Amino acid sequence: MKFGVLSFSFVLILELTFGTFLVEKNNLKVTSPDSIKGVYECAIGNFGIPKYGGTLVGTVVYPMSNHKGCKSFSEFGVSFKSSPGSLPTFLLIDRGDCYFALKAWNAQQAGAAAILVSDNKLEPLITMDTPEEDTANADYLEKINIPSALISKSLGDSIKSAISDGNMVNMKLDWTESVPHPDERVEYELWTDSNDECGKKCDTQIEFLRNFKGAAQILEKGGYTQFTPHFITWYCPKAFMLSRQCKSQCINHGRYCAPDPEQDFTRGYDGKDVVVQNLRHACVYRVVNETGKAWKWWDYATDFSVRCPMKYNKYTSECADEVIKSLGIDLEKVYLCMGDTEGDVENPVLKAEQESQVGKGSRGDVTILPTLVVNNRQYRGKLEKGAVLKAICAGFQESTEPAICLTEDQNTNECLENNGGCWQDRAANITACLDTFRGRLCECPTVQGVKFVGDGYTHCKASGALRCGINNGGCWRETRGGYTYSACTDDHSSVCKCPPGFKGDGVKSCEDVDECKEKRACQCPECRCKNTWGSYECTCRKGLFYLRELDTCIGAFGAVKLGWSFVLILLLALTAATLSGYAIYKYRIRHYMDSEIRSIMAQYMPLDSQPNNTETHMDF
Incomplete structure (x- = not known):
């Protein structure tokens, strides 16, 4: 007996129940x-x-x-x-x-x-x-x-x-x-089936699960995606609940049904076998998801398809249990999740699956298998690893894609040609070109904790307290004769300023200032000036040495060759020091003598400041 009339009934029920199929x-x-x-x-x-x-x-x-x-x-x-x-x-x-x-x-x-x-x-x-x-x-x-x-x-x-x-x-x-990309994580669903006897589509689904497993687990383990498997079920019309067709294709008194795998009720597995295995797949996901290892579902789904196929008559609960135990998944929790599949009761898991089939927001109803939904938008195209990965990668916000999305087979790196038209510092190997899945962005980068600021196209400049550690903050820097000078200072500005002894823009160049020619130093009569890179040297005639703080020459034995102004200042300083010393000396001597006299007198007579203890009172 072919699927025929009952198949038409299921389609009709589906159209009446889920009537918002959206064209992407x-x-x-x-x-x-x-x-x-x-x-x-x-x-x-x-x-x-x-x-x-x-x-x-x-x-x-x-x-x-x-x-x-x-x-x-x-x-x-x-x-x-x-x-x-x-x-x-x-x-x-x-x-x-x-x-x-x-x-x-x-x-x-x-x-x-x-x-x-x-x-x-x-x-x-x-x-x-x-x-x-x-x-x-x-x-x-x-x-x-x-x-x-x-x-x-x-x-x-x-x-x-x-x-x-x-x-x-x-x-x-x-x-x-074509795929929304609101944040740094992609949420995607795969509406699939454990049935492996539906022809080319079933073969395609199984092949996809095997090929995509590695990429899916990388994305899931890294926290880049949140994956959820789903399974379509139908319900049997009340008028047919007691029919042979519904009994062979449904569980829980006709509430959850699936088509006969062979579309022949006289041989092979029944639709209800598919419903039970789909329920088991859904519960395996729920159990591993609770332990924070949702990616293990891919191991179960692929292992089950290999070890428990219908064509070898291994599409059984016993085979599925062996797969579950081999992966270290709690079998008791799986069965607790599955509940009673024979009673006339609702199954919470399958009921939730039926409710999820209904389209919400921008997503239409799920009516065909397989269906992939990425960020609440139904995927269109071949169910193939490279194509699906492209759709998932398109769901990430720009510049947040994982490395798997930026490989050569997934993405064309526009930064490789003319640096994408963005700013770059070839010497420091720093660029503002950021390759993303949907194209390049010109954004000033952050390098070793140092933020570069600018438009990203024509210029970027390091800023912040640590900016001098990256390419010297984009400022001038040069070393000669063991001396290094820099126009960068570790402050919160982004300004390049030539250091003392230099002049220039601080970015491209800083030129040495000749302090001798510009008469900035060595102005005393006995001084001789010699310019050096970034500074100067002053010397005096024989027998004298140079005092840089006072810009003067002093004799080797204290004989000072000074100007009249300096002599007058020195005399006044000596006089002031002498008077101050005398005042301090006199005050300390006077204070000492007063203390000694008070001590001696206190031994022989009471002082006014001391209590009089000689008075006595006699009571008779």
Whole structure:
């Protein structure tokens, strides 16, 4: 028995319950000709690899034949591969007659860099999805790498008209804002399934889990992301709760259901087996997340897919328990989380999963598997490691991306060419160019705790108390003959000022001041001046030595060769010192004598300052 009628019932219930499916739209900008120049909406296809966080510029081409792209363009001898030095080709194709993905594959094979599908009727944009595997040969689906977008019929007609008039239509596809990036952490969800017998899509999911595990764990362990796995379930209509179909596909009295893996109720595993394993996956995540090791979920999911596949009849609770125990996860807590899967009761975990399927804010309802949600925005494109990592990296605020987002295969470092047009100090190897996932920023850096200030484009200057330790604060500095002079001072300013003995701008140069020529020193008659780098030397004629503080020469034996003014000052100083010494001497002698006299007299008679103890009182 095929899935048939019950499958239709589930779809109908899904549409009635979750009715806010949102199409993830993006912007494209037509830059020429002027007649259609402007910004338009497009719907990102659910296959290929969109350039999340980046842009792509190209020239639009509408083929002379095979307008719907349902046949290989090689049959028509046509190639859309751009020649060296020219813009990439965006191939415009009409909607209809074949699958969207097949159109993209044929365009890619012909050398196009992107495909635009023009709608064939006036209607809201839809999401171009991959075909069902049982009705189409899907071998090419995983090979599609070019981005794709659906555009409105009116825009498509305008582009065709411009091309037919001989105009070159240039366009930019912009994914820089396709994922919100509000802060330094990315929150993302993966709506997946433990079912491994659903054809190509199941194989793709399992392969993605294995390939992305390493990157996911790096991001999670570093605290850069918060990941949550989710699982879709349906409920069985009341009219069918006692039917064989619902009993085989649902648990908890028809509350939580999943399709039969083989779409045949007479063989293999049932849908309820999938629901139980999905519940176990969700509970494993909750248990490891409580211990601060959410990244271990990836180990469980990948190990389970390898050790417990349906095709080897190992898709069992016993096999899953062995995987859990081998990873050191508390099995008792997992079962406590899972609860009763047989009773007529609600399961808190699965109920929460059903509620999470409903779209909130900018995120639409989750209706298909697999679905990736990054910062509350549904990802569109191939579920492939490189493509998904680009989308996650686009969710970080500029300059906060982890190193894994700035590798060569993820990002083009714009700072490598002409330093990104930013300021730099080649000698000190300091630059204001900051490479980010969405492009470069010109921001004055902080180096070893020293903040550089400026516009980041033409100039940056070190500031703060430690600025002289970095490239001397951008100031002049020179060493000669063992002496070093600097125009930088360790204060909170960012000013470069030549030190005493020099003059100049303090940045590019400081020139020595000739104190002898400018008569700043050695002005006494017996002085001889000699200029030195940054200072000067004064000498006296034989028998005298120079006193720098007084700018004078003094004799070797105290005979001083002084000017009359200095002699007068010296005499006055000596006189004042003599008088002061005499006054101090006289005061100390007088005080000493008074003390001695008082001491002697106190031995023989009482003083007025002492109490009279000689008076007695006799009482009879």
